Amino acid sequence: MNFEFPRTLGQEDARERLSQALSQGRFPHALLVHGEAGLGQHALLLDIAQILCCDGAGARPCGGCHFCRAFENNALDNVLYLMPLVKKSKDGDDDPGEGLDSALVDELLEKIQAWYANPYGFRCEDKALVTVGQTRALIARLGYAESLRKARLVLVPYFEALNVNAANSLLKILEEPPADVYFLIGSENRAALLPTLLSRCLHLGLSPLDPRAFRAAVDSLAARAGVPVVPALLPFAEGSPGTYLELVQDGGAELLEEGLRFLSAAASPDWRVFADYTGQGPAAAGMEETLKLLHFLLRMVRVHEALRALHGADAAALRGSADGYRWTAQALEKEGWDASLAAYLGPLEDLADLPAFVACLEAAHTAVKGYSKPQVALVGLFLEYEAKARRAKAQTARAAA
Ligand SMILES: [Zn+2]
Structure with a gap:
């Protein structure tokens, strides 16, 4: 049978x-x-x-x-x-x-x-x-x-x-x-x-499905559920057809744009840029919107980490902002993903201290639940992150000298 x-x-x-x-x-x-x-x-x-x-x-x-x-x-x-x-x-x-x-x-x-x-x-x-x-x-x-x-x-x-x-x-x-x-x-x-x-x-x-099975699954799910195939969102579903469906139906494309704005502000050496950013957008809109964005940012980080794990050797040779973008585009292409996503993931390369930033995002998840104004929690946490990144930078400089 x-x-x-x-x-x-x-x-x-x-x-x-x-x-x-x-x-x-x-x-x-x-x-x-x-x-x-x-x-x-x-x-x-x-x-x-x-x-x-x-x-x-x-x-x-x-x-x-x-x-x-x-x-x-x-x-x-x-x-x-x-x-x-x-x-x-x-x-x-x-x-x-x-x-x-x-x-x-x-x-x-x-x-x-x-x-x-x-x-x-x-x-x-x-x-x-x-x-x-x-x-x-x-x-x-x-x-x-x-x-x-x-x-x-x-x-x-x-x-x-x-x-x-x-x-x-x-x-x-x-x-x-x-x-x-x-x-x-x-x-x-x-x-x-x-x-x-x-x-x-x-x-x-x-x-999670491997990339080939996942792509086939998305095509068939899109036809069944009547949703479009959005190439830029595919990597963020992490091999889960249901997550893809949720991202497409629940504003994933907007979250990607918002994620880029967040990262660009967080990467700025002037903390006031980030404070200004949190004064508008999801952080000003309330806790639920903020949590949604934080979840998506963590997805962006995981995709970036996966690319590094797969193609990290190339990345080490291409440190620094402009090259970081180029490396990311190459790595995306090798994985069969949309290379234009490098514009969104590249800014992660610009952050002074990525592990500290990720720790900060994870902490933010708990912290924003305790504040009536999520932006207060976010700015506090990112000031901490800035200080940590500065200390790490100074340490590296001392070690080099
Ligand atoms: Zn039957």
Whole structure:
């Protein structure tokens, strides 16, 4: 029997492992698919679920059998969900331990629909949770042996969204699931999960796609989701199709321009230039905008570091501003990326002390959350950075003399 994963982009190793487990009839009762956001957990979980539901004679899922068609319309009784939902409890209790009221059922159905329609764009709000009320209702339901021909599947897209009580209530059933029950679980943050839960699952890790597979994935995702292919944004998605989609849909092109303005101001020897810069733009607009920019700047740094790791020998021979840009353009070209990005990444070469700058960006992330005016936090931190860079420069000069 052949297995296909029509929603999943790339991830050949994971497909291969799953195909083997499926064809050898040793599919795990609790599978945890984990990796950074956007690598394809949510697409893969749906593909596996449909494979397990399909009863086509050839490759599965066939897409044409009764079960495939019902699956695609979320009309199968044997497919259950533990979906993080945003609960607005009246008495301030986050987890009243009850099942879902009708508003939450509506929210659940909406989220399932969004997941099926666009698995790479599917996300849950930070404050959405799976509560013990939901897990208890599920366990009660699984306790009845149903006279279904099909295995029962429990889809859990965000394992980290289970609160502690909900997680603990699942331990027993995960340890000894009924013979016809399969838990298909996803996580973007495995480190946050209880070890007792982790030990009960078979783990399947997803990795960033290599450049060739990533480019193919973006082309097919762009066609499916109706978004453009923006070459300048490709490196910043770090091999994650979902991250690419998010960048394109969430102002990535503007963030790139803003990142350049930020770096140019930060590289100026006069700290007042940077202070002026923070008086406008995202830092003046508020915390959320500032955090978005800081995240993107860290992406720029990671791309720069990756280029250095790959082509660092050339970089050492080309120190200094103008050459730094040329080196960056060459390195980008060698990697198959858009060489015009050198204008955006080159300024990282102009910074007096890149490691200190990166430390400063990371600290800024925490610091801006504590201030009502993010620019105050940023200017404070960058004054520190300037002082550090100056000290380092003086030290180098002394060492040379
Ligand atoms: Zn089928």
